[in-house]
Amino acid sequence: MRRLRFTGLRVRLAAAFTAVALLASVLASGISYVLLRRVMLQRAQDAVINDVRTTLAQQIPPALPPDVEPLVAASLEDALGSMPGREAVAVTVPLRGETGLPPPGVLDVPVTREFAGRAMRGVVFQRVQRHGTPYLLVGARVTGYETTADEPWRTTPPMVFVSASLRREASDLALFTRTLLIADALALAAALALALLATGGVLRPVRRLGAAARALGEGMLDTRVRVRGRDELADLAETFNRTAEALERTVTELRAMEAASRRFVADVSHELRTPLTSMIAMTDVLAEEAAEGGEGGGGGTAARLVADETRRLGALVEHLIEISRFDAGAAALVLxxxxxxxxxxxxxxxxxxxxxxxxxxxxxxxxxxxxxxxxxxxxxxxxxxxxxxxxxxxxxxxxxxxxxxxxxxxxxxxxxxxxxxxxxxxxxxxxxxxxxxxxxxxxxxxxxxxxxxxxxxxxxxxxxxxxxxxxxxxxxxxxxxxxxxxx
CATH class of the missing domain: 3.30.565.10 (Histidine kinase-like ATPase, C-terminal domain)
Incomplete structure (x- = not known):
């Protein structure tokens, strides 16, 4: 059983393909989420603001009769707060430009003095979170109306604050997010499976080449790989086969030359052994006769030199014969x-x-x-x-x-x-x-x-x-x- 290598080429290629697929999926999902969120919130925001503006235009005429502010406030609260998820409150506008604030607890979202101050000049809005629920807060005040010249406070229309829950939009966005996550997970799994299939198809010829190279290195010079297709891997396989063929031919020739040279050394050594044995014996006799005959030093020295060199040549032949046995694998132990x-x-x-x-x-x-x-x-x-x-x-x-x-x-x-x-x-x-x-x-x-x-x-x-x-x-x-x- 082959051990899984987490640093192998297939794992790295699959990881790279999967990372690219994951990045593309996350980018597409992120862009889709941002665009959909913007569209949904903009649509809900426009609906509430348009409803507030339309209601103010319908409920507050340009010329107000005196002392109708309570009636107008009740009418505005009924019209703007009747829809599900909305609450509305109408606040009397104080004199001398002070800011009016609704009573605490009337709306789901508290109104700050800064927001109420901006609402004194027209329609304003902001999105806020309250207890984990998103809301749209809208504040508005009608400015185009006629007041009584002597008693203007009797014809001043009220300010309106509306809180609209965005729970449904948040729920839809959460559902969309879960759908995107599921789609991303499926895309990631599909990308991983495709990457493993693709890399397996690409690396299978590489593994065959690796196995063939190992076999070639172990001495199996007749190893070849099957060439499939016409791509770069097929060219690599053809190159490997040509290289293996050339290597086999060269190694075969070298082995034949080496075997021939070993046989030559062994044969020459064996052929030289017999005459050298005779030569050693004769030179020893000549050296002894020269020494016994009392000849001049020159003849005796020459005979002894010939005898020494002949013995040295004999020792060399014996060594060559011994080396040839080792080379031929014929040497054995007698223990x-x-x-x-x-x-x-x-x-x-x-x-x-x-x-x-x-x-x-x-x-x-x-x-x-x-x-x-x-x-x-x-x-x-x-x-x-x-x-x-x-x-x-x-x-x-x-x-x-x-x-x-x-x-x-x-x-x-x-x-x-x-x-x-x-x-x-x-x-x-x-x-x-x-x-x-x-x-x-x-x-x-x-x-x-x-x-x-x-x-x-x-x-x-x-x-x-x-x-x-x-x-x-x-x-x-x-x-x-x-x-x-x-x-």
Missing amino acids: DDVNVAAAVGATLRARGWREEVAVEGPADLFVRLDPRRFDVIVANLAGNALKHGRPPVSLRFGRPEREGAGGVRVVVADRGSGLPADVAPVVFDRFVKAEAARSRSEGSGLGLSIARENALLHGGTLEAANGPEGGAVFTLWLPDGEAEELL
Whole structure:
């Protein structure tokens, strides 16, 4: 089961598409709400104001008889307050320009002195909230009328205040808002579903390309992807197929060349082994005869030089044969219970190095490994330290210091100048020599490579570094072979 990745390309594309759809839906809904609210409130406001103006024009004639203000006030209150949701009150206009205010509690909305003052000059209105309910408050006073010259207060018409509830309009707006929210939610869900479908169709070829690329990286060079359509993804698939085909052709050619070169090295090495064996024997005989015959130093020296170089060439051929076995995958382990101290001592004694290398380690350490390959590793490490370092050369072995790690750990160190900076990273590469500038140097440059291949064949490691007190330090770790056999 594939784990859902919340940072994947499909999730990000779907989120982007959904965000765009949500933004568009919210903008459209917001604009619709604002326009509808403005239209509804403007319509309700115009209806109330026009009704107030029409009622004032009908109920208050231009020429008022004296002392009719109570009758006019009652008539205005009946006419303007009879509609549902409205309340009206008529207030006597005080003399000398004071502002008239309705009694408290008569209207649903209290009238401020500032609002009443503005109503003295004509029709005014404002929208207010009272206990969570919106209201439209209208104030008006008729100014175009005739008064009595001697007693004007007897013919002054009253001020009118009307409060109209906008509850129905608010309810309609709330219903419209809920409808918009439901529509936005449905649009968001539809946009998300469409985005997932669209991105799935777009990313499916990308996932196929990714799987093909991973398979190609794992070595399946015949991997190809199906080309569908004529869009950019189809062009990408065609490009991938052409690249994979070219890569397969190139890798096949390189593998064939590598296999041919390995076979050539192996064949040449095997062909050289027989004549070199004869040559080594003959040159040794010639060197002994020259030494016994008492010939001049020139002939004996030449014979010994030929013998030494022939033996060196023989060692190189043996190393090449060993390397060819590793390259061909033909190298195998022959495991046995080995006493490490005895094996190390035998290796050094066989090569005459027992007095030159200081050995330190437990005498009763037994490890299951290949004794012949362990001999090759120790001989190469000790020989490298003796040839390229300075005494004292030490060889320490024991159990690994890492917790839970079995096997054996061998450390070979010298007090020489250490590994040069340019040689340290490639010290285990083939034909690498610390004294590469010399046209003639002892060794084939394959010893450390063979040592590391043998360590890897055991499942172990071989590392090189410079010691804190100078000199090169090679650290070998070989696991116990019993764990390998149990697997």
